[in-house]
Amino acid sequence: MVNQTILNYLSQNRNFPLFELKNRILSSGYNEFEFYEAANLLGLGNIIKPKKRGFKWMLIAGVIGIVLFLSIIWTIYGVSNLLVNGIPIDYLNPNINSNQITTQNSTNLDLTYLAIFLGICLIIILFYFGFERMARNTQTTTLRVISWVFIILTTLFAFLFLSVYLFPQILSNVVSDLLGTLINLFTETGTNPTNFWIIPAMIGILTIILIITFGTGLILVKRVKFTRISGILQIAIVITTIAIAFKIYSDIKNPDFIMSVFFSLMDPTGESIKEIIKPYLIMILGNQVIAAATLLFQSLSLFNASKRFE
Secondary structure, X not given: OOOHHHHXXXXXXXXXXXXXXXXXXXXXXXXXXXXXXXXXXXXXXXXXXXXXXXXXXXXXXXXXXXXHHHHHHXXXXXXXXXXXXXXXXXXXXXXXXXXXXXXXXXXXXXXHHHHHHHHHHHHHHHHHHHHHHHHHHHOOHHHHHHHHHHHHHHHHHHHHHHHHHHOHHXXXXXXXXXXXXXXXXXXXXXXXXXXXXXXXXHHHHHHHHHHHHHHHHHHHOOOOOOHHHHHHHHHHHHHHHHHHHHHHHHHHOOHHHXXXXXXXXXXXOOHHHHHHHXXXXXXXHHHHHHHHHHHHHHHHHHHHHHHHHO
């Protein structure tokens, strides 16, 4: 269906050069396909054949978003169940018969985990590729760049995980050498090796920056519904996650809290540990609700973009 806004704009500005009208329309967030459709209908200049629309990547990404949304809903159900009923006693006092796990079963289990992990990586890649397509059609550079960053990082992570499975001994030697180098580095600089937490902290900061940038990219998208609210919610997830992390970190540093957790685990009824984890479960529940809303609106934005551009 021809975009009526573009059609009216071209009708009212017939005296301007066609290439100038095209540049103005594209800079306003519309795409070439919409411009060509309207220009062809009005018969402006030479008839231009619209580009053939390709595979519906954004539609596929939207469906994946709905699947991820449903998985978050299941997580919310699990957290809510823990909040109401507490941790089952069996979890606090596990009784595992190691003789039941054979080498063959362990191998099959490893293959299953590998397949699941690689499948999840593929889903994530397709999900972010949908946003890359959205960014390309709306000329949103920030969203396009950050989408490619997530795609590349996920791909590298998948190859790393696969390498660990296929070449465990080689990777073990590499990790050992790397840890040895880091320890020597800390020793030479006079830094306590126990400060290795700096490395995961830096990774966490980088992850926060990437997620916030992705949310900002969504906010900058024009002429696609639900992108602004999706971006705001994406940033809200980061804020709530940081708040939860600081809460846990501050409590862990408190010796009285550690002692209370230790004694609560001895309570056969499980009521003591339930009261201790209740505040954390409430915070996690709120965080997951925001995450579910984010995925829902992101999926809706992908569906809307697919309807417009694919």
